[in-house]
Amino acid sequence: MKIGYFTERPVRWLPEEVILKNGAHFAVSNKYYDREKAADEYNYWIDENLYAEELGFDIVALNEHHGNPFCMGSVMNVEAGILARLTKKARILLIGNPLPVIKHPLRMAEELAEIDLISRGRLIAGWVRGAGSEQFFNNANPAYNREYFEEAHDFIVQAWTKPGPWRYEGKHFHYRHVNPWALPYQKPHPPMWIPGVLSPETVQWCAERAYPYFGLGTSLGPTCDLWEFYADTAHQAGYQAGPENFGYVVPTFVAETEEKAQELGKGFLYGGGQNSFARVEHTLPPGYNSKDAIRRLAKQPQGSWLGISGEKLRGHTEERVIDAEEIHRKLEPGYKKAQSQLNLIIGNPKNVVKKLKTIMSVIRPGAVVMFNVQGPVSNEDRQNSMRLIAQEVVPELREHANQLGLVDALERKPGLSKIQAGTKRVPVSDRGPLKEVGLA
C-alpha cells in the first residue's frame, strides 16, 4: 500500500467573512490578493511537501483550481517541477490536470514529460474534467467537457508513445507537427491515476482502461457502489479489479488530544468548506454533466452533490445566505455528522487509526492520501498533524493493509489479473465494517 500526503494549499490570509459574503470560494474578488503573503505561502507549500517526504509519506499529491482561494495551486505543473527536483524518492501524484480547461494536450504532454524526466520517473499523472466553475474561468465549452477530456487524454498517450513527427487532425484538437522533444522518463509513459467524485461515466472510463480510480473523500456507501460498478466493467473487460485499482483521498487532521484536533479540524469547514467551493450557478454549467446525471440531480429534492441539489438548481441565483453566524450554526451539526459518517477523520492518533482502518476495510484501496486541513491553521499545527500521522497512524495502517492484502498500483499493475469468461468476479468492497459502526 502507498500512503500519500495532500493539501489544497488554501489561501490562509483571507477573512472568512469575505468568502461567506460571496456565497462561495469561487469568484471571491482578487482585490483581496496579498502578493507578499502569497510568495511566502508558495514557498511554504513546497517546504511542507518536502517535510511530507522526510516523514516517510510515499506520495506527495498536488492539484489545481482556478480563480479560487480554496486552493493556491493554479498551475500545479510548476509546483510539480520544483518538487521533481527537490524530492528524492516520493512519487509525485497529480490529482489532476484538468484537460478540458487547459485545452492544449501537446503542451501538457511536454510539461509532464519534463517533470517525469527531472524526477527520474517519479511522476504519476492524473486527469480531471475540471470543476464546473473552471469551465467559466477558462472559457471551456462545458458541453464538450467530456469530449475534450477523452480526446486530450488519447492524444497525450499517443504523443508520449508514437514516434514523431506526425500529424493530428482530431475533432477538437489539431496539430500539424507532433514530435515532442521531451518524452517521459518512464516507459511507455507515467502511470495515470484518476481522481473523481463518483461520476459513473468517469468510473467506467477508468475501468475500461484499468486506470486506478481515486475517490475524493466520497461517502463510503456510494463509493462501495461505484467500486463494484468499476469491478463489473473490469469483469466485462476481462480482468479482476483489486485494491490496485482504487485509491482514496481522505481529509484527516490529528493532534495529541481529541479536543485540540476537534477545534483545529474545523478548518475543513472554513468559508463553508468543500460544499461552498462554488455557488450553484457555477457548479453545473450547461452541458457539463451527462443527461443521466442531470436527470438524477433534478429528481433529488434534497441531499446534495458538492452542496448542489435539484432544489437549489431550480431556485434563484440570488438566493444566498450571508449571515455568518447562521452558516456556522448550520455547519456545526454537519461537522459532527461528517465525522460520524467517516467523511472527515479528525482526532487523536488512536481514534483516527480506528476510523481509517474501518475505511480501508470497507473500500480496500491500494493507496490512501491524507488531505491536510483547510483554513488558517498554523504551520506548526499542520506539521504536528503530519508528524503524528506519519509516526503514530501510518505504521498501523500499513500493518492493517498487509493483513487485508491491499496492494497498490505500483506493486501490481492494474488489469493484469485476467478472468475467464463465465467466471464470477470477487467483490472489491466490504460493507460489513460499515454495519459495525452503524453506517450501513
Added chain:
Amino acid sequence: MIQTTEETQNVAGAQLAIVKGGSGKPLLVFHDELGYPGWMSWNESLGHDRTLLIPLQPGFGKTPRIEWARNYRDLAGYYALVVRELKLDPIDVIGFSAGGFIAAEMAAADPHIFSKMILVAPMGIKPTEGEIMDIFPITIRTHLLATVADPAGTPEFSRLYGGEMTPEVFEAFEDARAETARLGWEPYMHDPALPHLLRGLKTPTLLVWGTADHVVPRGCIDGYKNAIGGAAKVTLIEKVGHRPETENSTEFERLVRGFLSA
C-alpha cells in the same frame, strides 16, 4: 382555439420535430434559446391568417442533436436545407433572440431564402455598446425572470413559465441550455463575420426591441441596422423586456401583422 400538430419528419438528414398551426401563407418561426414554451397568444392571433411552422431546435429534447452542427452558422445551414427540401423558399420568418441569430445567419448565406424577416431582440452580432447577458452562470429561474420587465404583471409569462419547475421541465431547460452552450459558448452568442455577410441584404427586415430588455442590449439592434442598412427598420416597444411578444402582445401583433402585410 386553433388546433396545432407536432410532427416529426425526416428532413435534411435529421428527425426534425415541427409544431404546425393556423392557416394561410406559411410563416417560419425560430424560438429562443430556452426552447418553444407552447402555443402563445400571438401564435393564436397570427394563426388566423398564417400557417405557423415552428421547428423545435435540434438538441432541445424533441429533435435529436445534430452533431456536425457546431455553431449557429452550421445550424442555420441545416435549417436552410430544411427550407429547400420542404420547398418553402422564399418564406417569411420571425426569429426570437437566438432564433433571430439563426434567421440572420440563413439570410447572410442565402439572401433569397426569406421574403421578409423579423428579428425580435436578436442575438448574433456583437453589440455596438453593452453586452449580451451571459445566461450560463445563472440559474434557469433567474434567467427566465430577467427576460421580462415585469414578471408579476405579465400574465402570459406567468402561465408559460411561472408554474412549478418539475424535474421534467428542469431537464428540458437543461437540454436547451446545454445545446445553446455547445453552439454559442465562444464567441458568446454572436458571429464576428455575420455583420459583414449581411451587408447589402435586400430582404425587408424588421428589428424589434423592447426598451427594457436586459438580455440583448440596444447595441445588437444597432449592429444589425448598421450591417443591413436601408432594408432594415428598427421598431421599439416601450416598457417591455426581452419578450415583447408576451409582454405587450397586442402591440407586437400589430407591428408584425403590419410589416408582413405591407
